[in-house]
Amino acid sequence: MRTAYRVETVRAAERALLDRLPEGALMDRAAAALAAACAGALRARRGRLAGARLVALVGSGDNGGDALLAAARLARRGVGVTAVLLAPDRAHPRGLAALRAAGGRAWALADTAPGALDALLGRAGLVLDGITGIGGRGGLRPAAAELAERVEAAGVPVVAVDLPSGVDADSGRVEGPVLPAALTVAFGALKPGLLVDPARGHAGEVRLVDIGLGPLLPAEPDVAAFTTAEVAALLPRPTGESDKYRRGVLGVAAGSPRYPGAAVLTVGGALRGGVGAVRYAGPAGDAVIARHPETLVSRGTPAEAGRVQAWAAGPGLGDDPRRERIVAEALAADVPLLLDADALAGLDPARVRARSAPTLLTPHAGEAAALLGTERERVEARRLASVRELAERFGATVLLKGSTTLIADPSGPVLVNETGTPWLATAGSGDVLTGLAGGLLAAGLAPREAAAVGAHLHGLAAREAAPPPSATTVTEALPRVWRRLLA
Ligand SMILES: NC(=O)C1=CN([C@@H]2O[C@H](COP(=O)(O)OP(=O)(O)OC[C@H]3O[C@@H](n4cnc5c(N)ncnc54)[C@H](OP(=O)(O)O)[C@@H]3O)[C@@H](O)[C@H]2O)[C@@H](O)CC1
Ligand SMILES: Nc1ncnc2c1ncn2[C@@H]1O[C@H](COP(=O)(O)OP(=O)(O)O)[C@@H](O)[C@H]1O
C-alpha cells in the first residue's frame, strides 16, 4: 500500500521522533536526501555537478530550511547556488549560515530587481522550491505567488521540497498559483495532496524519503493506494470446485431503446470482472446478445430476473419508463448492489441506508454534485471531502470518478486509484467500469475492494489500449491486463 497522512498526524510523529534525536538531525536527513535528488537531476541535465547552477526559493519556515541545507550541500560539491529569500529576517538561521559557509549567495527577494531575477533564473539548471511545505496555509501570498509565476515562466525544472508550494497538503485543494514541480521529494510520509488532484497534478514524480518517521505513524493512513501486486492478489481465481454459479453471477440492469450501447458496454465490462455468468435484464437484450452471446438475457426488471450474487444498475437507463421501478427493485434485492449514472439521479440516502446488503455508488463529479446539492466545480476542487461526505450520507461505499478516482467508506482511509489516465475521458468508459466493478462484487469482493480493483484494472486497460482508447478497446484490453497480473 502507498499511504498518505494528514499534516497533524505527520507533525505528531515528527515530534515523537525529534525527542529521540539530536537537534537538527531530522532536517539533516531530509536535506541529504534532497541534495542527492537535486544532484541526480542536475547530472541528468548536464552530465556533471561542478559548475551547475541552482536557485533555491526560501520561505520563512522549515521548508525553506530544508532548501537551504540541501543547497549548502550542493554548494560544497561545486554547484553555484543562489538562495532567494522571501523573508530574509526569518530565513532558517542554521540553513542560511551553512549556505554562506559553503560559498552560496543569498538574495532578498524584495531587493532583487525583476530583470535580475529573470537573468538568474535564465542561467539556472534547477530550481529548488522551499517556499512552503506542510505549514502553507491558503493560496500563496502575493510575493510568493509572483515569484512562482516568474519561475514557471522561466521554464526551469523545479524540485519541490516536501510539497509543491501553494497546494493544500491535507485536501489536495489549490487556491491560486502553484509552482509545478518535475519532482517532489516528500519527507517521512506522503501527504494526501500528493495523491489527489488538483494538487497531485502539480507534483510531478513523487519520491518518498525515509527519515525514520514510519514506526511512529499510526497503522491506519488517511489515504492509501493499492499497488498492482496487491490488486493481483485480490483478483478472484476459479478453483477446482468452481462452477459458473459459485464463481458469481452479476445481474446488469442498464441500457434502454435509446441507449442500447450502455447495456453492451456494461455487460462487456462485467464479463471481464471474474464472474461465472452475467444476467442482463432490460430492453437491449438483442444488442447485448449480438456482441456478447454468452450473456443470459431477459426483458424484465431485476425482480423478474433469476438469482444473482450482485446487481449493477444505471448506465443508459435514461429514458426507460421503468427506470424508477428498476432502481427500486435493485435496491430491494438482498445482494450487493452497484448504482451508477441514471440510477443515481434523485437517489434517497435513507433507501440506501436501509438496505440489508452493501451498496457501491459510482458517480462522476457531476452526479456527485447533484447528490450533494452543490456544483460540479466544487466537487472537483474538493474531491476528498466530497467522496467522504457522500459515503457518510449514504452509508455506502462511494467511488468518485474523474481525474483522481477516489473510493470511500463511511469511515476509514480513502483509497486512491493511481492507474487512471485522462484518455479514459471517453464516452462509455464509465459503463465498462460499472460492469467490471459489479462483476468483482458478484465474484465475492467487498465493495471497497471491488471498486479499487475495478478502477485499477480499468486504468491499466486504458493505458494498454491508448492512444486513443475507446470504451470498446478498453474492454478488449482487460483480458491482457488480467493475464499479466495473474502471471
Ligand atoms: N514533518 C516532518 O517530519 C519534517 C518536516 N520538515 C520540513 O518542515 C516543513 C514544515 O515546516 P514549517 O512547519 O516551518 O512550515 P513551512 O511549510 O515551511 O511553511 C510555513 C512558513 O510559510 C509561510 N506561509 C504559510 N502559508 C503561506 C502562504 N500561503 N504563502 C506564503 N507563505 C506562507 C509561513 O509564514 P507566516 O504565516 O508565519 O507568516 C511560515 O513561515 C515540511 O514541509 C518539511 O519541508 C523536514 O525538515 C524534516 C521533517
Ligand atoms: N481527466 C480524467 N483523468 C482520468 N480519468 C478520467 C478523466 N475523466 C474521466 N475519467 C474516467 O473515465 C471514466 C468516465 O466515466 P463516466 O464519467 O461515467 O463516463 P461515461 O458515462 O461516458 O461512461 C471514469 O472511469 C473516470 O474516472
Ligand SMILES: [K+]
Ligand atoms: K515546497
